[in-house]
Amino acid sequence: MSLKSLAAKIFAKRIVAKSQKWIQNPIEAQEKVFANLIENAKNTAFGRDHHFNTIKSYEDFKKQVPVRDYENLKSYVEKVVEGEKDILWPGQPIYFAKTSGTTSGVKYIPITKESMPSHIEAARNAILFYIDESGESDFVNGKMIFLQGSPILKEKNGVKLGRLSGIVAHYVPGYLQKNRMPSWETNCIDDWETKVDAIVNETLKEDMSVISGIPSWVQMYFEKLQEKTQQKVGDVFPNFKLFIYGGVNFEPYRAKFENLIGRRVPSIELFPASEGFFAFQDSQKEKGMLLLLNSGIFYEFIKADDFFEENPERITIKDVTLGVNYVLIISSNAGLWSYNVGDTVQFTSLKPYRVIVSGRIKHYISAFGEHVIAKEVEYALKEALDDTDIRVNEFTVAPQITPESGLPYHEWFIAFEKAPEDLVAFASKIDKAMQLQNTYYDDLITGKVLQPLKITPVQQDAFSLYMKSIGKLGGQNKVQRLANDRKIADVLSNYKVAHN
Template identity: 70%
Template sequence: MSLKAFAAKIFARITYAKIRKWADHPIEAQDKVFRELIASASGTTFGKDHGFDEIRTPRDFAERVPVRDYEALKPYVERVVAGEENVLWPGKPVYFAKTSGTTSGAKYIPITSESMPHHIRAARNAILCYIRETGNASFVDGKMIFLQGSPVLQEKNGIKLGRLSGIVAHYVPGYLQKNRMPSWETNCIDDWETKVDAIVEETLPEDMTVISGIPSWVQMYFERLQARSGKKVGDVFKNFRLFIYGGVNYEPYRARFEKLIGRKVDSIELFPASEGFFAYQDSQREKGMLLQLDSGIFYEFIRADDFFEENPVRLTIKEVETGVNYVMIISTNAGLWSYNLGDTIQFTTLSPYRVVVSGRIKHFTSAFGEHVIAKEVEEAMKQGIEHFGGSINEFTVAPQTDPEEGQLPYHEWLVEFGEEPDDMPGFVQTLDKTLQKQNSYYYDLISGNVLQPLKITRIRKDGFASYMKYMGKLGGQNKVQRLSNDRKLAEALYKYKL
């Protein structure tokens, strides 16, 4: 064992002990975060507008600070972007994480000197938890690749801005600098396909042990690596042992990954966003990711079924239950207040508090009242592949409300297969039956002959990537929308169908 690996094991044990201190006292951790956030921001414009001086409890907070999405918070954000100080948080942000908005163009998410360290610490702690639990630390001696956006930052009124992954690239610890790939020059390439080809050339001769990124884009890297070398990824990188991912569920891609790699590798799931680093997988044995309760983020939760009602109940961490679909509302030390992130989560355990991402509150299929969410279609896809083989590169689901004359409406699954299942009719039937088991509304619609079973439309090889490129969203942190409640995405993908 190398000195570096030995030191990593010691550091992992120390870090885990610190994590347990707050994870074992979650209510106290959140109470402390809440008090600190309110006290710190009471003198800001937002704090004065909402009477922070008179807020004592989360109930007071809920009564004074309504839930807002980016559009509703935008008037305050625009003042920060214009250079005004003490608007949402004391002083000015150190960065803006620039993301793609769906209704108003670019979104500027503030990152402060208080919030930035938590992005770095959480990613580090995820790896350290893995080392402590498994005892595996040899990978720290090899090369590590993080597929991310360009680290080249712009500036707006004295504040640097860029993609979150590009900002984080400036904070790679010194002890990892020699191990990190790709090179700075390659990382700065804007065009994703050119960048992936350059990464392939740089990494081919290296001893890659850790690979990280959004699964769909890492899959592109693996496919090009295999095409270039003529070998399985696991044969090119014999010591590749750990895949770290976030952004989308890995399960629909797992079979394809294991075929490309040629063997199984351990994985760590992360739940990062420009707005904060919320959770990471702290155990290989337990389902879910450890919710970060001491990281400058105060959480509230609204039952997804109640979210669109007037004044839905906002719950704190001590009031949640397992297995319920919640919209996650955050208030942070970056100056986001009662902010609707848009993600829905479910708790898998309450001691400690672990979550899985179940979807997006705006991304669902409910054209017939079924409210199917991402977690349900991804589980169905997982079951289909496990039973009938094959693999998928990407897929999305949309309602077909205007079928051919004489047919019932149905859910249309637009799927780009890596390899098709052995028995396509059986595969489709398993998808539909699994979805019915998970969603009673969908079951009722099928059994009541309101809907017919789902249908698959095959998308050609690289069809989704071609669509994302056309939309200017190829690579980086961009993801394909898993579910739609209309036909816009489905119709756009038709030009790429087989």
């Protein structure tokens, strides 16, 4: 064992032990975060407008601070962007994470000197928890890569501006700099396809041990590696020992990844966002990701089924229950207050608090009252793929409300890497799994309001072509799993392929 591996094990043990204080006292940890946030922000413009100096409890906070999305917080954010100080948080942010919203156009999410360390520590601690539980640390000696956006930052009224992954690239610790791939020059390439080609060329001869990124874009990197070498990725990189990912559920990609790699590689799931780093997978043995309760973020939850009611109930972690679909609401030391992140989560454990990401509150299908969410379609596909050699590159689901004949149905657009011999039987397996999970959907099928789902196979690169057409190929961009309209479906219809 190298000195570096040994040091990683010792450090991991120390960090895991230190984390137990808040893990074992979660409600106390959140109460402390809440009190600190209110105290620090009481003299900001937002704090004065919402009478933070009178807030003594969470009940006071709920009465005085309504739930907002970006659009409703925009008047404050615009002042921050214009260079005004003490608006949402004391002083000015050190960065704006630039993201694209579906309704707001470009969004500028503030990152402060208080919130930035949490992004870095959470990513580091995810690896340290893995080392401590598994005892594996040899991978720290190899090369590591994170497929991310360009680290080139612009400036807006004295504040640096860029994609979150590009901002984070500036915080790679010194002891990892020699191991880090790709080179700075390659990382700065904007065009995603050109960038991936350059990464392939740079990493081909390296001893890659850790590979990280959104699964769909890592998949493109693996495919290009295989195309160039005519070898499995696991043979090109025999010491590839850890895959780190976030942003989407990995399960729909797992079979394809194992085929590309040639073996199963342990993985760690992360739950990062521009608004904060919320959770990471702390155990290979338990389902879900550890919710980070001491990192400057105060969490609220609203049942997704109630979210669009006039005054839905807001609760804290002490009142959540297992298996319920909640909209995630945060207040943070970046100056976001009762902010609707847009993600929905379900708790898989309450001791400690672990979550899975179940979807997006705006990404669902309920054209007929079925309330289908991303977690359900991903699980149904996984069930149908289990114990088969069928492999899926990518997929999305949309309602077909006005078919040429027969009842409406859910249309699944799937890019197969290895298609099923019997597409109808495969669709039936997915449909049965959907009915078992979602009683609304089951009622609509059995009540003959909907007919069972249908699969429309599309060419293997259909989703890459679609993402390229909307300027979102690569980086942190993800394919939308499902939609309540036909915008994505209508584009993908241009890439249909025949299936026997």
